[in-house]
Amino acid sequence: MTANLRFDPIRLPPECEMLRREVRAFIAAEVAAGTFDPNQPRYGDLHDRAFSRRVGARGWIGMTWPKKYGGHERSFLERYVVTEEFRVANAPVRLHFVADRQSGPILLKFAPEHVRMDILPRICRGELCFVIGMSEPGSGSDLFAAKTRATKTNGGWLINGSKIWTSNAHIADYMIGLFRTSPPTNENRRHGLTQFLVDMKTRGIKVNPIYQMTGEHDFNEVIFEDAFMPEDHVLGEIDGAWKQATSELAYERSGPERFLETLYVLIALVRALGPKPDLRSAEGLGRLVAQLHTLRRMSVSVSGMLQAGEEPVVEGSIVKDLGTVWERRLPARVRELAAFLEPETTNRASLEEQLAFATMIAPKLTIQGGTTEVLRGIIARGLGLR
């Protein structure tokens, strides 16, 4: 038995480098105008409606989508460049990021034409925020245990129950939610769930904040009480959502945001170490750079496979597993390497402030968007062990 893993040495084509220069110039102008501070990681988790509209106006949301829906018909590799440059700069992309990465592609594939024509151009203009409604109090990694019901009614569906850990729900315009339309069958426990497009302004939807251990508000609980969904907001096959999720996972799991979320501490370390680090710091830094370079080459490779129309689910899961474990450990490694810096070193205070923030958010990195354990299960299945 062979694993047949593939990671071709794909390079970003020349048009990407031109685009990269445009994005960097845009970011520099936004920083100069005071929109955000690249040395302040909290900005990466903020939303800024005006900023998202300016990003949309540059054509950097929905980049790969058809022009008739407001997209720009550019490649996944071009989108990759925009994503990584915004992530490394800690740009406040929160408002549009989920819609751009995964909600838009789901609508493109499964929404009726008039819904696509209505919503996708607004996503591309940076006007809409989406939230993912999957987890429930009794159903996290085990998605197929979802109980929140959608019951058939005249002209549509009534939703009752709750979703939890819904990032952005308090600012979101729409949710893509997973609801139970039938009980699971004995043959297939994944049967019976349906994806819906949910207008968050619908009567019967209530959003309660859940504060995180960092003091920030990102999570929410969303309560549905007889919330009415029109028939044309069903996405794809009724009871068959489980068939629709696989290719989406490769998009969600292999991007640069899956290993760059704490990169600022490494950049701050380089700044604090100065041009002549001691032997121990030099070696530690070199290893981290080698690991980072490798992760990025893996991630670009998966992006190239997506561009070629392939569905590298195992490879995408490997990138997220290695990438999130790396970014979670990074603050601890940087802390060790900074241990013998002189107390008065320039930039040390800034490094310590960023380390404190990265250390606090680190535990979430290997949980969000598919835990390490779930990913390893998917990899094991792909290798023929399950």
Add this chain to the structure above:
Amino acid sequence: MSESGNIVAGTAARIFADLADPQTINRAENERWKVPLWQALVDAGLTLAWVPERHGGSGASVAEGFEILGVAGRFAAPVPLAETMLAGWLLSCAGIVSPAGVMTVAPARPRDRIVLEPDGTLSGCAHGVPFAQDAPHLAVVAHGAAPSIALVETSACRVADGRSLAGDALNVVTLDRATPIHIAPAPAEFDQTSLMLMGAVARSVETAGALEAILALTLRYANERIAFERPIAKFQAVQHNIARLAGEVAAAMTAAGSAADAIAHADIFDEAIFLETAAAKIRSAEAAEEGAAIAHQVHGAIGFTKEHILHRFTLRLLAWRDDFGDESHWATALGNRVAARGADEFWPLVASR
């Protein structure tokens, strides 16, 4: 992979499968099996793949040569194929015709130095030279007013007995005013680091190949071995260990493949090649360490026996970490370069590849 790359890799795979099947050679009582294997590699033009046709080689591209080494890694074949290929490549860089037969290169470690004496002889000590005692000829990079490349008869040097972790010849070679057969100036921008870069990518590619092999062995074993009345592959703890092994294999494949691709398309060995190579050698060696440990853990006691072939791969994986610069060497050099460039140039360097 290009079509021609596919063809040479296919040729190499057929030769190794026919003449260096790991099960068969692991049971062999002597090393006579090496003779037909080496002859087949020579006849197929693989040993001098990186030597141009006008110098008696087969003139394969750099990329094709790395395809061959990827296959050699998958068989963990204990023959000096990579070493002879590297020696042929090195000699060709200076326009020196390669002799027939086994060759190796010196120095094989970055801190060793061989110098060109004023009288035209060579002196110095090279540690950890793979297969030196099996090789009639050495290709040498020597320091002087400018770097030179030389072809030296091994009989003109002192070669101390030595073995790698995997039992392959690994020697300390001492040159004491040794007279080279040929010597020529190295091309512009070429020095000992160039040899270390090429050697490091070669070992990284072999490492990735051997890791692919131990993943395949481990998957097969986990699906066959029954414990507690079911295949051990059905235990989640085992599944997650093997998923981590696959991640390490994937990292090594990617890092080595990226560096091989970069070096195959490079005119000079610049800063970008340094990053690619250092990353490949560091990350593939880290993967070797972690991957070998997981493969042994899954195999249990049987994988620790002489009889089982797993050690043929894992011990070479661990041994190769030390050749052409270990992780600490490359990491320190890379870290110093990154620090010297400064924080603002850090991300642009990473994103340039």
